[in-house]
Amino acid sequence: MESRTYQLLEFSKVLNLFAKYCVSEPGAERVRAIRPFAEHKDLLSELELLRQWLAWRGENRFRVGNFLSLDGLFLFLERPSGVLDLDALWALYDVLGTAKEAQEQMQDADEERFPRLLELSSFVWPQKTWAALKRCLGRDGNIRDEASPELFSVRQEIRSIHNRCYKKVRTYLEDEGLSHFLQDDYVTISSDRYVVPLKSNAKGRIRGIIHDYSQTGETCYCEPLFLVELNNQLQDLKQEEREAERQVLAFLTGLVRQEFTGLDDMYEFLLTCDVLTAKADFAAEYDARPVEIENNAPMNLMQVRHPLLMSTGDAVPIDLALREGQRALVVSGGNAGGKTVCLKTLGLAALMALCGLPVSAAEGSSVPAWSKIVVILGDEQSIESSLSTFTAQINHISKAFSAIDERTLVIMDEFGAGTDPSQGAALAQAVVDSILDRDAWLGVATHFPALKAYALSKQGVRAASVLFDPNSKKPLYQLAYDQVGASQALDVAREHGLPEEILDRAQQYLLLDGSDTSKTLERLNALAVERSEELTALNKERRKLQEKRSRFSERFEREKKALIDGLQKQSQQILRDWQASKMSHKEARKKLAQMRQELAESSSAKTAAQPAKKSDVLEWADITPGMVLVYAGWGKTGKVQELDERKKLVKIDMGGVAVWVKLKELSLAQAKAKSQSMHSGASSSAKVDRPASLSLDLRGKRADAAIAELMKYIDGAVLSGYTRVEVIHGRGTGALRREVHEFLRTFPPVQSYSLAPEDMGGDGMTIVELN
Incomplete structure (x- = not known):
């Protein structure tokens, strides 16, 4: 793509x-x-990574820590013989720490x-370098x-x-009574040797070597003769210390070289995180x-905005859209009305999208897979190159024309201007035709009537x-589609202070020329503005309705959850009261049955309160055995088995569970399908509170854990309206079966239980009938 x-x-x-x-600065670079x-597949991969980053970042508010550049270190x-100094290794250690924290979170x-985030963070960690730096470098930035x-x-x-020097100096000064001649502490260091800071007028009091004076001249730094030997030993040790530190630095540098690939991957990981963080913040x-x-x-591109205008607060969202089969957008209208801004916004949004950057546009916006963008924009005349506005445009389109193909977006602003209008318009039409013949895409701004x-x-x-x-x-800085606009040159000239007498003469020349179509175009503009305002109002009302529906849905979920929680608490309290002998077995069963009845009636009342379509209302004569109907109380479909004409009850089978229900609680299966498509969120959440299946497998569990799970399971089955469940306990020694049967014998919701038939598991499974 051209730099221009x-x-x-x-x-x-x-x-x-x-x-x-x-x-970080390297991230900004x-x-x-x-x-x-360059490759479309790489762009798609980058966009998917960005989408996952935005979703993940929105949940945990992750931010990568600041880190230094390692480009110079790498x-x-x-240099094969180069040894990294302490500052470089400390910088590397700090960067590794930042990367470690980011990798662990990801x-x-x-x-x-x-998956893309896990792939991004799954580089080989330079463990040896990390462990060595952690062991060798102290928090003060020195080698441990x-x-x-x-x-x-x-x-x-x-x-x-150091200790011996302090002791010798302290003893000497106290024995000689010279402490009051000191300017500072007993011992300090000058030129890497231990010295005594004396007042300058007392320097002859101690035999020794003067190394330096303070800036004021009031203090001299004297090395007593009795410290010379110790200081000489200290210099030898300092040399040994430097050599030992150099060996440590050489060792660490060697590890860095060994794990260079892992360190490079780590650094690339951090840079990618920094770039993704910038994209997310933008x-x-x-x-x-x-x-x-x-x-x-x-x-x-729906509701797209120019980011540079957004930063100044002047951006107005516009829709830049082509219908199926269209490849060119021709924008007309008055001067200073925003035509050039539209084209720049289109070009910039396309360029940002091709770079994998987020675009300031509404959800659902899309662009074709362009590979290059050709821009002819503004007055490109050049005195140095002897190019007028017109010849500059021709020069640029001529150079780019051979490379234009079906993956090219061409943007032309006022192409053909700067020459005879009729010839310029003809040339512009010919260029547009030729570009469309190559299946390229165009955005054009023009004042040419033709x-x-x-x-x-x-x-x-x-x-x-x-x-x-x-x-x-x-100007309103909005686009109206499938119409053209007047140039409004006279109005713009008036707005910018051109004398009225000149404008009157221009209007007369227009009338004489017979080309004044401004009234017609003004009427079209007024109609377009009216239509735009109506669409804006409709969209606003639609958003309100969507928000209202969302609030109702959330309220329904909250109330449903509160109802189920309340029922669970009540049932658990009934069981606790029964176990504590506060009520009889019969009373417990009666209260649980009453709760189930209230739940069914409540569900039926809510279902009846909803307006039903005439086609969904069932008549008694319409029902025949074998039909598939929906039981509103459970929200499940079942097949009709029997009909009770006298009581107007229908027996339906739902996955092996047969129940008698009232006619008003049933509806056609088609209504169920529609309900599921509209309330899939509600149905999924309802499953949380009912057993996942009609059988419970307790094999391999301890007796106490198995009984606790069985109690919870039967509670859920009762609340869900199940009347029969299966408990798989296995044969084994029979100990678990006996514990289960003992529990079932005294548990209030259980009506009866029996071993399963041999073909269903025999004495390895128990069939439980519930109240």
Whole structure:
């Protein structure tokens, strides 16, 4: 893609908006170097990674920590004999710590929902380097004593000399009575040797070597002769310490070289996280998101905004859309009405999408899989190159024409201007025709009447007009499709102060020329503005209804959950009262049956309260054995087995469970299917409170755990309206079967129980009938 495309679309300014959200300078440099992907599959992979990052980031608010650049360190390692200094190793250790924290958080992501994040963080960790740096570097930024035996030993001796020096000086000064001549503490260090800070007028009091004076000259630093030998030993030890530290640095550098690939992957991981963080922060600030990019995707940028205008608060959302079979958008209308902004917004949004960046557009926006963008924009005349506006445009389109294909977006602003209008319009139409013949895509802004008429009549081209307020003649910065707009040059000239006498003469010349169509176009503009306002009001009302429906749905879920929780608590309280002998077995059964009846009546009442379609209302004469109906109380489908004419009851079988229900609680299976499609969220949540199946497998469990699980299971089955369940306990020694039977014998909800037939499991399974 030509560099002038980035320049004309001000892409570098947009990248700077992203870069300011980076936490590191190398991350910001990586953002500023973003360019479109060469391969479409790489672009799709990047967009999927961004979508997963945005979803994951929205849940845990992850932010990568600040880290230093390692580019210089990696470049230094190319020198085979180079040894990294302490500052470089400390920087590497700090970066490794940041990467370790980020990797651990990302590794906890859900594998099914965020596979790309797990793939991103699954690089080989440089464990040896990490462990060695952690052991050898202290929090103060120095090498630890424990980094090597040699370093530990020599530092112990240095500390010993330090203590001996302090003791000797303290003893000498106290014995000689010279403490009052000291300017500071007993001993300090100058030129890596222990010295005594004396007042300058007392320097002759101690025999020794003067090393230095303070800036004021009031203090001299004297090395007493009795410390010379110790200081000489100290210098030898300091040399040994430096050698031991150098050996540690060489060892650590060797490990870094051994694990260079892992360190490079770690650094690339951090840079990717920083870039993704910048994209996510930009998306949150500018209401941006990834757009769909496919070969057969339509150009459909809904409510798209220019990010540079958003940063100044001047952005107005517009729709840039082409219908199926259309490949060109021709925008007309008045000067300063926003035509060029529309084209720049289109080009910039397309360029951002091709770079894998989030675009400030509504959900569901899409663009075709373009591979390059050609931009001819503005007055490109050049005195140095002897190019007029017209010749500059011709020069650029001539150079780019041979490379234009079906994956090219061409943007032309006022192409053909700067020459005779009739010839310029003819040339512009010919260029548009030729580009469409190559199956390329176009965005064109024009004032040529011929090109406006061409846009309305040409197959594959869509016309649009920028709108103006019918009263004030001020631009609204909105597009009206399938119509053209007047240039309104006289109104713009009046707005910018041109004398009225000149404008009157211009109007007379227009009338004489017979080309004043402004009244007609003004009427079209007014109608388009009215239609745009109506659409805006309708969209606003639709959003309100959607929000209201969402609130009702949430309220329904809350109330349903509260009802089920209350029923569970009541049933558990009844069981506790029975177990504590506060009520009889008969009373417990009666209360549980009463609760089930209340639940069924409540469900039936709610179902009856909902308006039913005439086709969904069942009549007694319509029901025949074998029909599939929906039982509203359970929300399940079942097959009709028997009919009770006198009581008007229907016996239906639901997965092996047969129940008698009233006619008003039944509906056609088609209604069930519709209900599930509309309330799939409610049905999924309801499953949480009922048993997953009509059988419970207790094999392999301890007796106490098995009985606790059985009690909970039967509670759920009772609340769900089940009348029969199966308990699998296995044969074995028969101990678990006896415990289960003993529990069932005294449990109030159980009406009866018996061993299963041999073909169903025999004495390894018990059939339980519930009240």
